Amino acid sequence: MRLKIILALAVLSGLILARDLHDILLKVPDEANQGAIFRIIYFHVPAAITSFTGFYLGMFMAVGYLINKNLRLDSIAASINEVSLAFATITLVTGSIWGRIIWGIWWTWDPRLTSYFVCLLIYFGYFMLRRAIDDPTTRARLSAVLSIFACVDIVLVWKSIEWFRTQHPGPVLEIRGGGGMAPGMESPLWWNLLALLMLSAALILIRTRQESMKLEIDAMRRHAHAF
Amino acid sequence: MTFLRRTLAVAAKDLRSEIRSKEAVNASVSFALVILLLFSFAFDIDPDQMRNIAGGLLWLIFAFAGTLILNRSFARELINDCLDALLASPVSGAELFLGKCLANYVLIVIVECVSLPVFAVFYDVRLPHLGLLFAVMLLGTWGITVIGTMFSAMTVNLRLRELMLPTLVYPMLVPALVGAIQLSRVLITNGPLAENFIWFRILVAFNVIFTILALALVEIVLVG
Numbered sequence: 012m013r014l015k016i017i018l019a020l021a022v023l024s025g026l027i028l029a030r031d032l033h034d035i036l037l038k039v040p041d042e043a044n045q046g047a048i049f050r051i052i053y054f055h056v057p058a059a060i061t062s063f064t065g066f067y068l069g070m071f072m073a074v075g076y077l078i079n080k081n082l083r084l085d086s087i088a089a090s091i092n093e094v095s096l097a098f099a100t101i102t103l104v105t106g107s108i109w110g111r112i113i114w115g116i117w118w119t120w121d122p123r124l125t126s127y128f129v130c131l132l133i134y135f136g137y138f139m140l141r142r143a144i145d146d147p148t149t150r151a152r153l154s155a156v157l158s159i160f161a162c163v164d165i166v167l168v169w170k171s172i173e174w175f176r177t178q179h180p181g182p183v184l185e186i187r188g189g190g191g192m193a194p195g196m197e198s199p200l201w202w203n204l205l206a207l208l209m210l211s212a213a214l215i216l217i218r219t220r221q222e223s224m225k226l227e228i229d230a231m232r233r234h235a236h237a238f
Numbered sequence: 239m240t241f242l243r244r245t246l247a248v249a250a251k252d253l254r255s256e257i258r259s260k261e262a263v264n265a266s267v268s269f270a271l272v273i274l275l276l277f278s279f280a281f282d283i284d285p286d287q288m289r290n291i292a293g294g295l296l297w298l299i300f301a302f303a304g305t306l307i308l309n310r311s312f313a314r315e316l317i318n319d320c321l322d323a324l325l326a327s328p329v330s331g332a333e334l335f336l337g338k339c340l341a342n343y344v345l346i347v348i349v350e351c352v353s354l355p356v357f358a359v360f361y362d363v364r365l366p367h368l369g370l371l372f373a374v375m376l377l378g379t380w381g382i383t384v385i386g387t388m389f390s391a392m393t394v395n396l397r398l399r400e401l402m403l404p405t406l407v408y409p410m411l412v413p414a415l416v417g418a419i420q421l422s423r424v425l426i427t428n429g430p431l432a433e434n435f436i437w438f439r440i441l442v443a444f445n446v447i448f449t450i451l452a453l454a455l456v457e458i459v460l461v462g
Contacts, residue, residue: 077458125412132409139405143396152462153392156455160388160410163447167413167440 013216020213027206031199039196048112055105057204058098059127061211063165065095066130070162073155082226083219085151088158089141090218094211096134103127133161147226244329248337249344255314256345262307263345270303270353274360285362292363293422297415299353300375301382301408304346308386309403311338312394321394331457335387343383350375367425374425377441378418381448385410388452391459417441 035053042049072088075081106124111117118124137157144150256262277295281288315321324334354375358365365371386407393402417437424434 129409129412133406136402136406136409140392140396140402143398143402148462149395152458156392156459157406159455160448160451163451164410164413167444 013220017213017216020209020216024206024209024213027202027209031202031206034199039199045113048109051105051109053199053203055102055109056200057207058105059102060204061207062095062098062102064208065091065098065211066134066165067162069095070158073158076151077155080148082147082151083223085147085154086222086226087215087219089154089222090215092134092137092158093218094214096131096138097214098207098211099127099131099134103131130161130165133164137161147229241330241333244333245337245340248324248329248334249340252311252338252341253344256341262310263348266303266306266345266349267352269306270299270349271356273299273302274353274357278360288361289363289427290423292357292361292426293419293424295361296354296357296422297378297419299357300346300350300379301411301415303349303353304379304382304386305404305407307342307345307349308383308390308407309400311342311387311390313390313399316394325460331460332453334460335391335452335456338390339383339387342387343380346379346383347376350379363426365426366428370431371422371425374418374421374441377438377445378414378421380445381414381418381441382411384445384448384452385414388448388456388459391456413440414444417444 031053035050039050041047069088069091072084072091076084076088103124107117110119137154140157141150141154144153281291283291312321315324325331329337354365357363386403389403389406389410393399393406396402417440420434420437421441423429424431424437
């Protein structure tokens with residue numbers, strides 16, 4: 012059943028991404044000021060939203076572990092954070108490519124990009140911490156606390172676009188009250204977001220299964236060494 | 239009152255221990271002086287440019303030197319199972335954490351008070367608004383202390399403790415360090431303070447939020 016759900020999510024996500032790629036490359040016109048490169052927004056922004064959503068979902072799972080002490084919740088939290096970290100990396104890479112074309116530089120230390128990079132470093136630290144701890148309950152406990160600290164820090168990241176002047180483009184989506192995209196140009200972005208969320212759900216299910224199996228193997232190993 | 243009494247008892251214990259040995263403070267001050275020396279090789283700039291980057295250099299020194307003190311915070315209790323004894327005592331996790339925070343805070347401020355005039359002399363940086371600069375130092379140092387002490391508690395039993403602490407602490411400290419650096423730069427260069435008040439608010443918010451969060455979660459970290 013689980014395998015069927017994973018397959019369904021992956022296939023559906025692939026179909027939506029393929030359909031969107033067709034629309035983005037062939038139907039959506041070039042943007043007036045940025046030209047063809049603006050199309051990277053259809054992957055950059057959904058990846059960013061997916062990663063932020065994942066980090067907070069991971070935090071809720073971590074809080075759930077602290078309340079229930081169910082190691083399965085820790086496995087889910089770690090899986091979510093790992094997939095979100097991958098999407099955060101995609102966000103920075105696509106943003107970099109976009110910046111190279113638009114601003115002529117691969118990177119600039121403006122507050123928003125810097126803060127996003129900080130998030131990445133915090134979650135690298137999260138996984139380094141998990142690797143450094145052998146005992147599953149200690150690992151779950153300390154990872155949960157670090158996840159809570161990290162997500163509180165992300166609030167400063169999210170607010171930075173309103174607080175500071177940066178070189179990053181201002182909000183262009185209507186929900187953010189920005190300049191807005193032309194009608195017909197927004198829909199591939201939302202469909203891509205749906206596709207990436209489904210893809211991340213499939214990846215999280217796979218990783219959670221791997222984490223659960225790892226816990227079982229560790230338990231059997233401890234049991235074997237006890238005799 | 240009992241909370242305060244126990245917190246101050248823990249702080250006094252740590253400070254007394256450090257005053258007798260002076261290990262962490264000596265190492266931290268020496269490290270700060272070494273960084274000051276290395277900066278002299280890295281930068282060869284005129285006094286005006288130096289004033290612009292002085293805030294950043296100062297807080298780099300404070301952050302790096304402070305980590306030496308923070309690393310020892312809980313690690314010193316591992317000898318003779320003192321940490322287990324403390325956890326088994328009537329002192330709660332929050333009291334233990336806050337006591338260690340206060341002790342670390344005093345020690346790091348001492349290191350900063352030694353480093354700041356040496357920095358000013360070595361790099362010929364005038365320090366107008368010294369009172370305000372000291373206030374920014376106190377605010378910024380509390381942020382470093384709270385996060386550093388919390389993560390010291392988290393990493394105390396890890397085999398890669400000395401490696402993990404800086405890796406975890408510095409990214410978490412970025413909002414506080416940025417706020418402290420910007421405020422310090424404005425004060426040293428006689429810039430417009432009113433326009434940069436947002437950094438003061440960020441610093442205060444960071445301190446309040448993470449102090450409350452740390453006090454709420456430290457029991458989970460130390461005990462489970």
